[in-house]
Amino acid sequence: MSANPLQVPDFIQTPWAEPPSGLIDLAFALYQRLAECAEVSEAGARSAREQLENQARQTGGVIALLAAQRLEYERLLRRILPELELRGLPEVCKVLMLYARSWDADLRRARVEVRDLTGSVLTDELCEMIEVESAIPDPAVSKTVVRETLLPLVLHEGRVASPAKVITSVPAPSGEESVHQEA
16 A cells, blocks of 8 residues: 555654754744744834835925925916016016926926816815815806915825815805895
């Protein structure tokens, strides 16, 4: 009768007639040390994740600040460029616009998108990316729209780095329309 080659023996042959006397204690100490190493490894991984999350929050804050400054720069340009043109300073206008384009290129390379939401209709998707500072009843609108962007929506690699802060115009209830028309 031949032995089954898939059968696992119930013991492993060793050169010892009997196992060394401290083998069970050594095995227990080994498993205990392995468990301690696993705990230290998990703690290190947890600490690394927390550091990465903290750095991501800080980076998101810096990106949001730079994006908000870019929006303010754009608003400034809209106000001063016509005046500079009238005063015969087209070279200054060119320098300012070149600086704006350079800034935009840097943001694109960093995969940062800055959105001025002024005029946008509020959708469910957009509502998840904004903070409404105030809502102003307006009989001229039929849907809620962004009246003014206080801070732009900032996306980094397609994800929200900083929600927009906006003021909205909301449809005025029928009772308020008559109050505004009488005044």
